Amino acid sequence: MPPPPPFLIWTLRRTGGTTFTRLLHAASAREEVWREPFARHGKLFGLRRRFVEDKDAARLAEGLEVALAARPNIKHCFEVCPARFNAVLLRTATRLGYRHLYLDRRDEAGRIESLEFARLTGAWGRGQAEHVEKALQDGSLRPGPPDAALAARELRRSAVKRQQLFREMKARDTDPFVLFHEDLYAGDILDLFHAAARHCGVTGPLDDDAIADQGSGLSAQNTARLIAALPELEPFRARIAGHLAENAGKLENPFLTRRARRRFWLF
Numbered sequence: 001m002p003p004p005p006p007f008l009i010w011t012l013r014r015t016g017g018t019t020f021t022r023l024l025h026a027a028s029a030r031e032e033v034w035r036e037p038f039a040r041h042g043k044l045f046g047l048r049r050r051f052v053e054d055k056d057a058a059r060l061a062e063g064l065e066v067a068l069a070a071r072p073n074i075k076h077c078f079e080v081c082p083a084r085f086n087a088v089l090l091r092t093a094t095r096l097g098y099r100h101l102y103l104d105r106r107d108e109a110g111r112i113e114s115l116e117f118a119r120l121t122g123a124w125g126r127g128q129a130e131h132v133e134k135a136l137q138d139g140s141l142r143p144g145p146p147d148a149a150l151a152a153r154e155l156r157r158s159a160v161k162r163q164q165l166f167r168e169m170k171a172r173d174t175d176p177f178v179l180f181h182e183d184l185y186a187g188d189i190l191d192l193f194h195a196a197a198r199h200c201g202v203t204g205p206l207d208d209d210a211i212a213d214q215g216s217g218l219s220a221q222n223t224a225r226l227i228a229a230l231p232e233l234e235p236f237r238a239r240i241a242g243h244l245a246e247n248a249g250k251l252e253n254p255f256l257t258r259r260a261r262r263r264f265w266l267f
Contacts, residue, residue: 003029004201006071011103014114016181021075027204032072064092083164099200100176116146145232148239159251166254
């Protein structure tokens with residue numbers, strides 16, 4: 001039996017997608033999964049760098065066709081890439097038969113706070129978070145305060161990238177399976193995983209025990225309690241909350257708001 005179509009998870013940093021990607025890939029029967037291949041240290045960063053230099057969409061599409069010939073499953077943090085790059089990737093992946101998923105986080109303040117913690121401590125993965133926890137406990141790591149100005153710029157950049165991707169998906173009539181971090185780390189999530197698997201054409205057995213562990217938070221990095229160790233955290237939180245409130249319209253997440261309204265209209 002041939003494997004199901006490959007999947008491409010469109011996400012942002014600090015949404016909890018690593019474990020989700022691993023569990024869905026394990027059931028897919030596909031050989032390869034590439035996590036953030038277009039990131040600065042990713043295996044396909046060269047394609048992104050070349051596109052930034054020459055702006056040649058046709059050349060990028062040709063390069064992607066060759067690079068993705070094996071149809072690996074992909075987790076892609078789209079907010080770090082140019083909008084036109086993402087548009088070419090969307091078109092090329094769709095042409096290659098990819099199924100699309102969109103993973104985000106409803107609590108944008110929490111995502112940005114987690115991003116600042118990772119930037120200050122280097123805790124980008126679970127293993128790194130465990131090392132950072134020990135270093136915080138023994139005093140060998142003393143991170144500086146989070147940068148509210150830098151975080152506000154990241155909020156604006158992420159909002160623009162979301163809106164650009166939403167418009168591109170709408171124009172291409174791409175209807176991704178949409179899910180959120182909060183649903184992956186709370187309660188009974190088996191139905192959500194099985195629905196995502198059906199969307200991707202995955203027929204292999206899912207590891208329900210591992211999925212249930214994730215729903216209990218056992219597979220998450222769980223850095224929320226470590227973030228409390230950052231100095232000047234409450235003033236940072238207050239500034240970010242104020243920025244989100246003052247710019248609610250500009251920072252709207254269309255995958256959360258417009259999509260929900262569209263579903264309301266339909267049903």
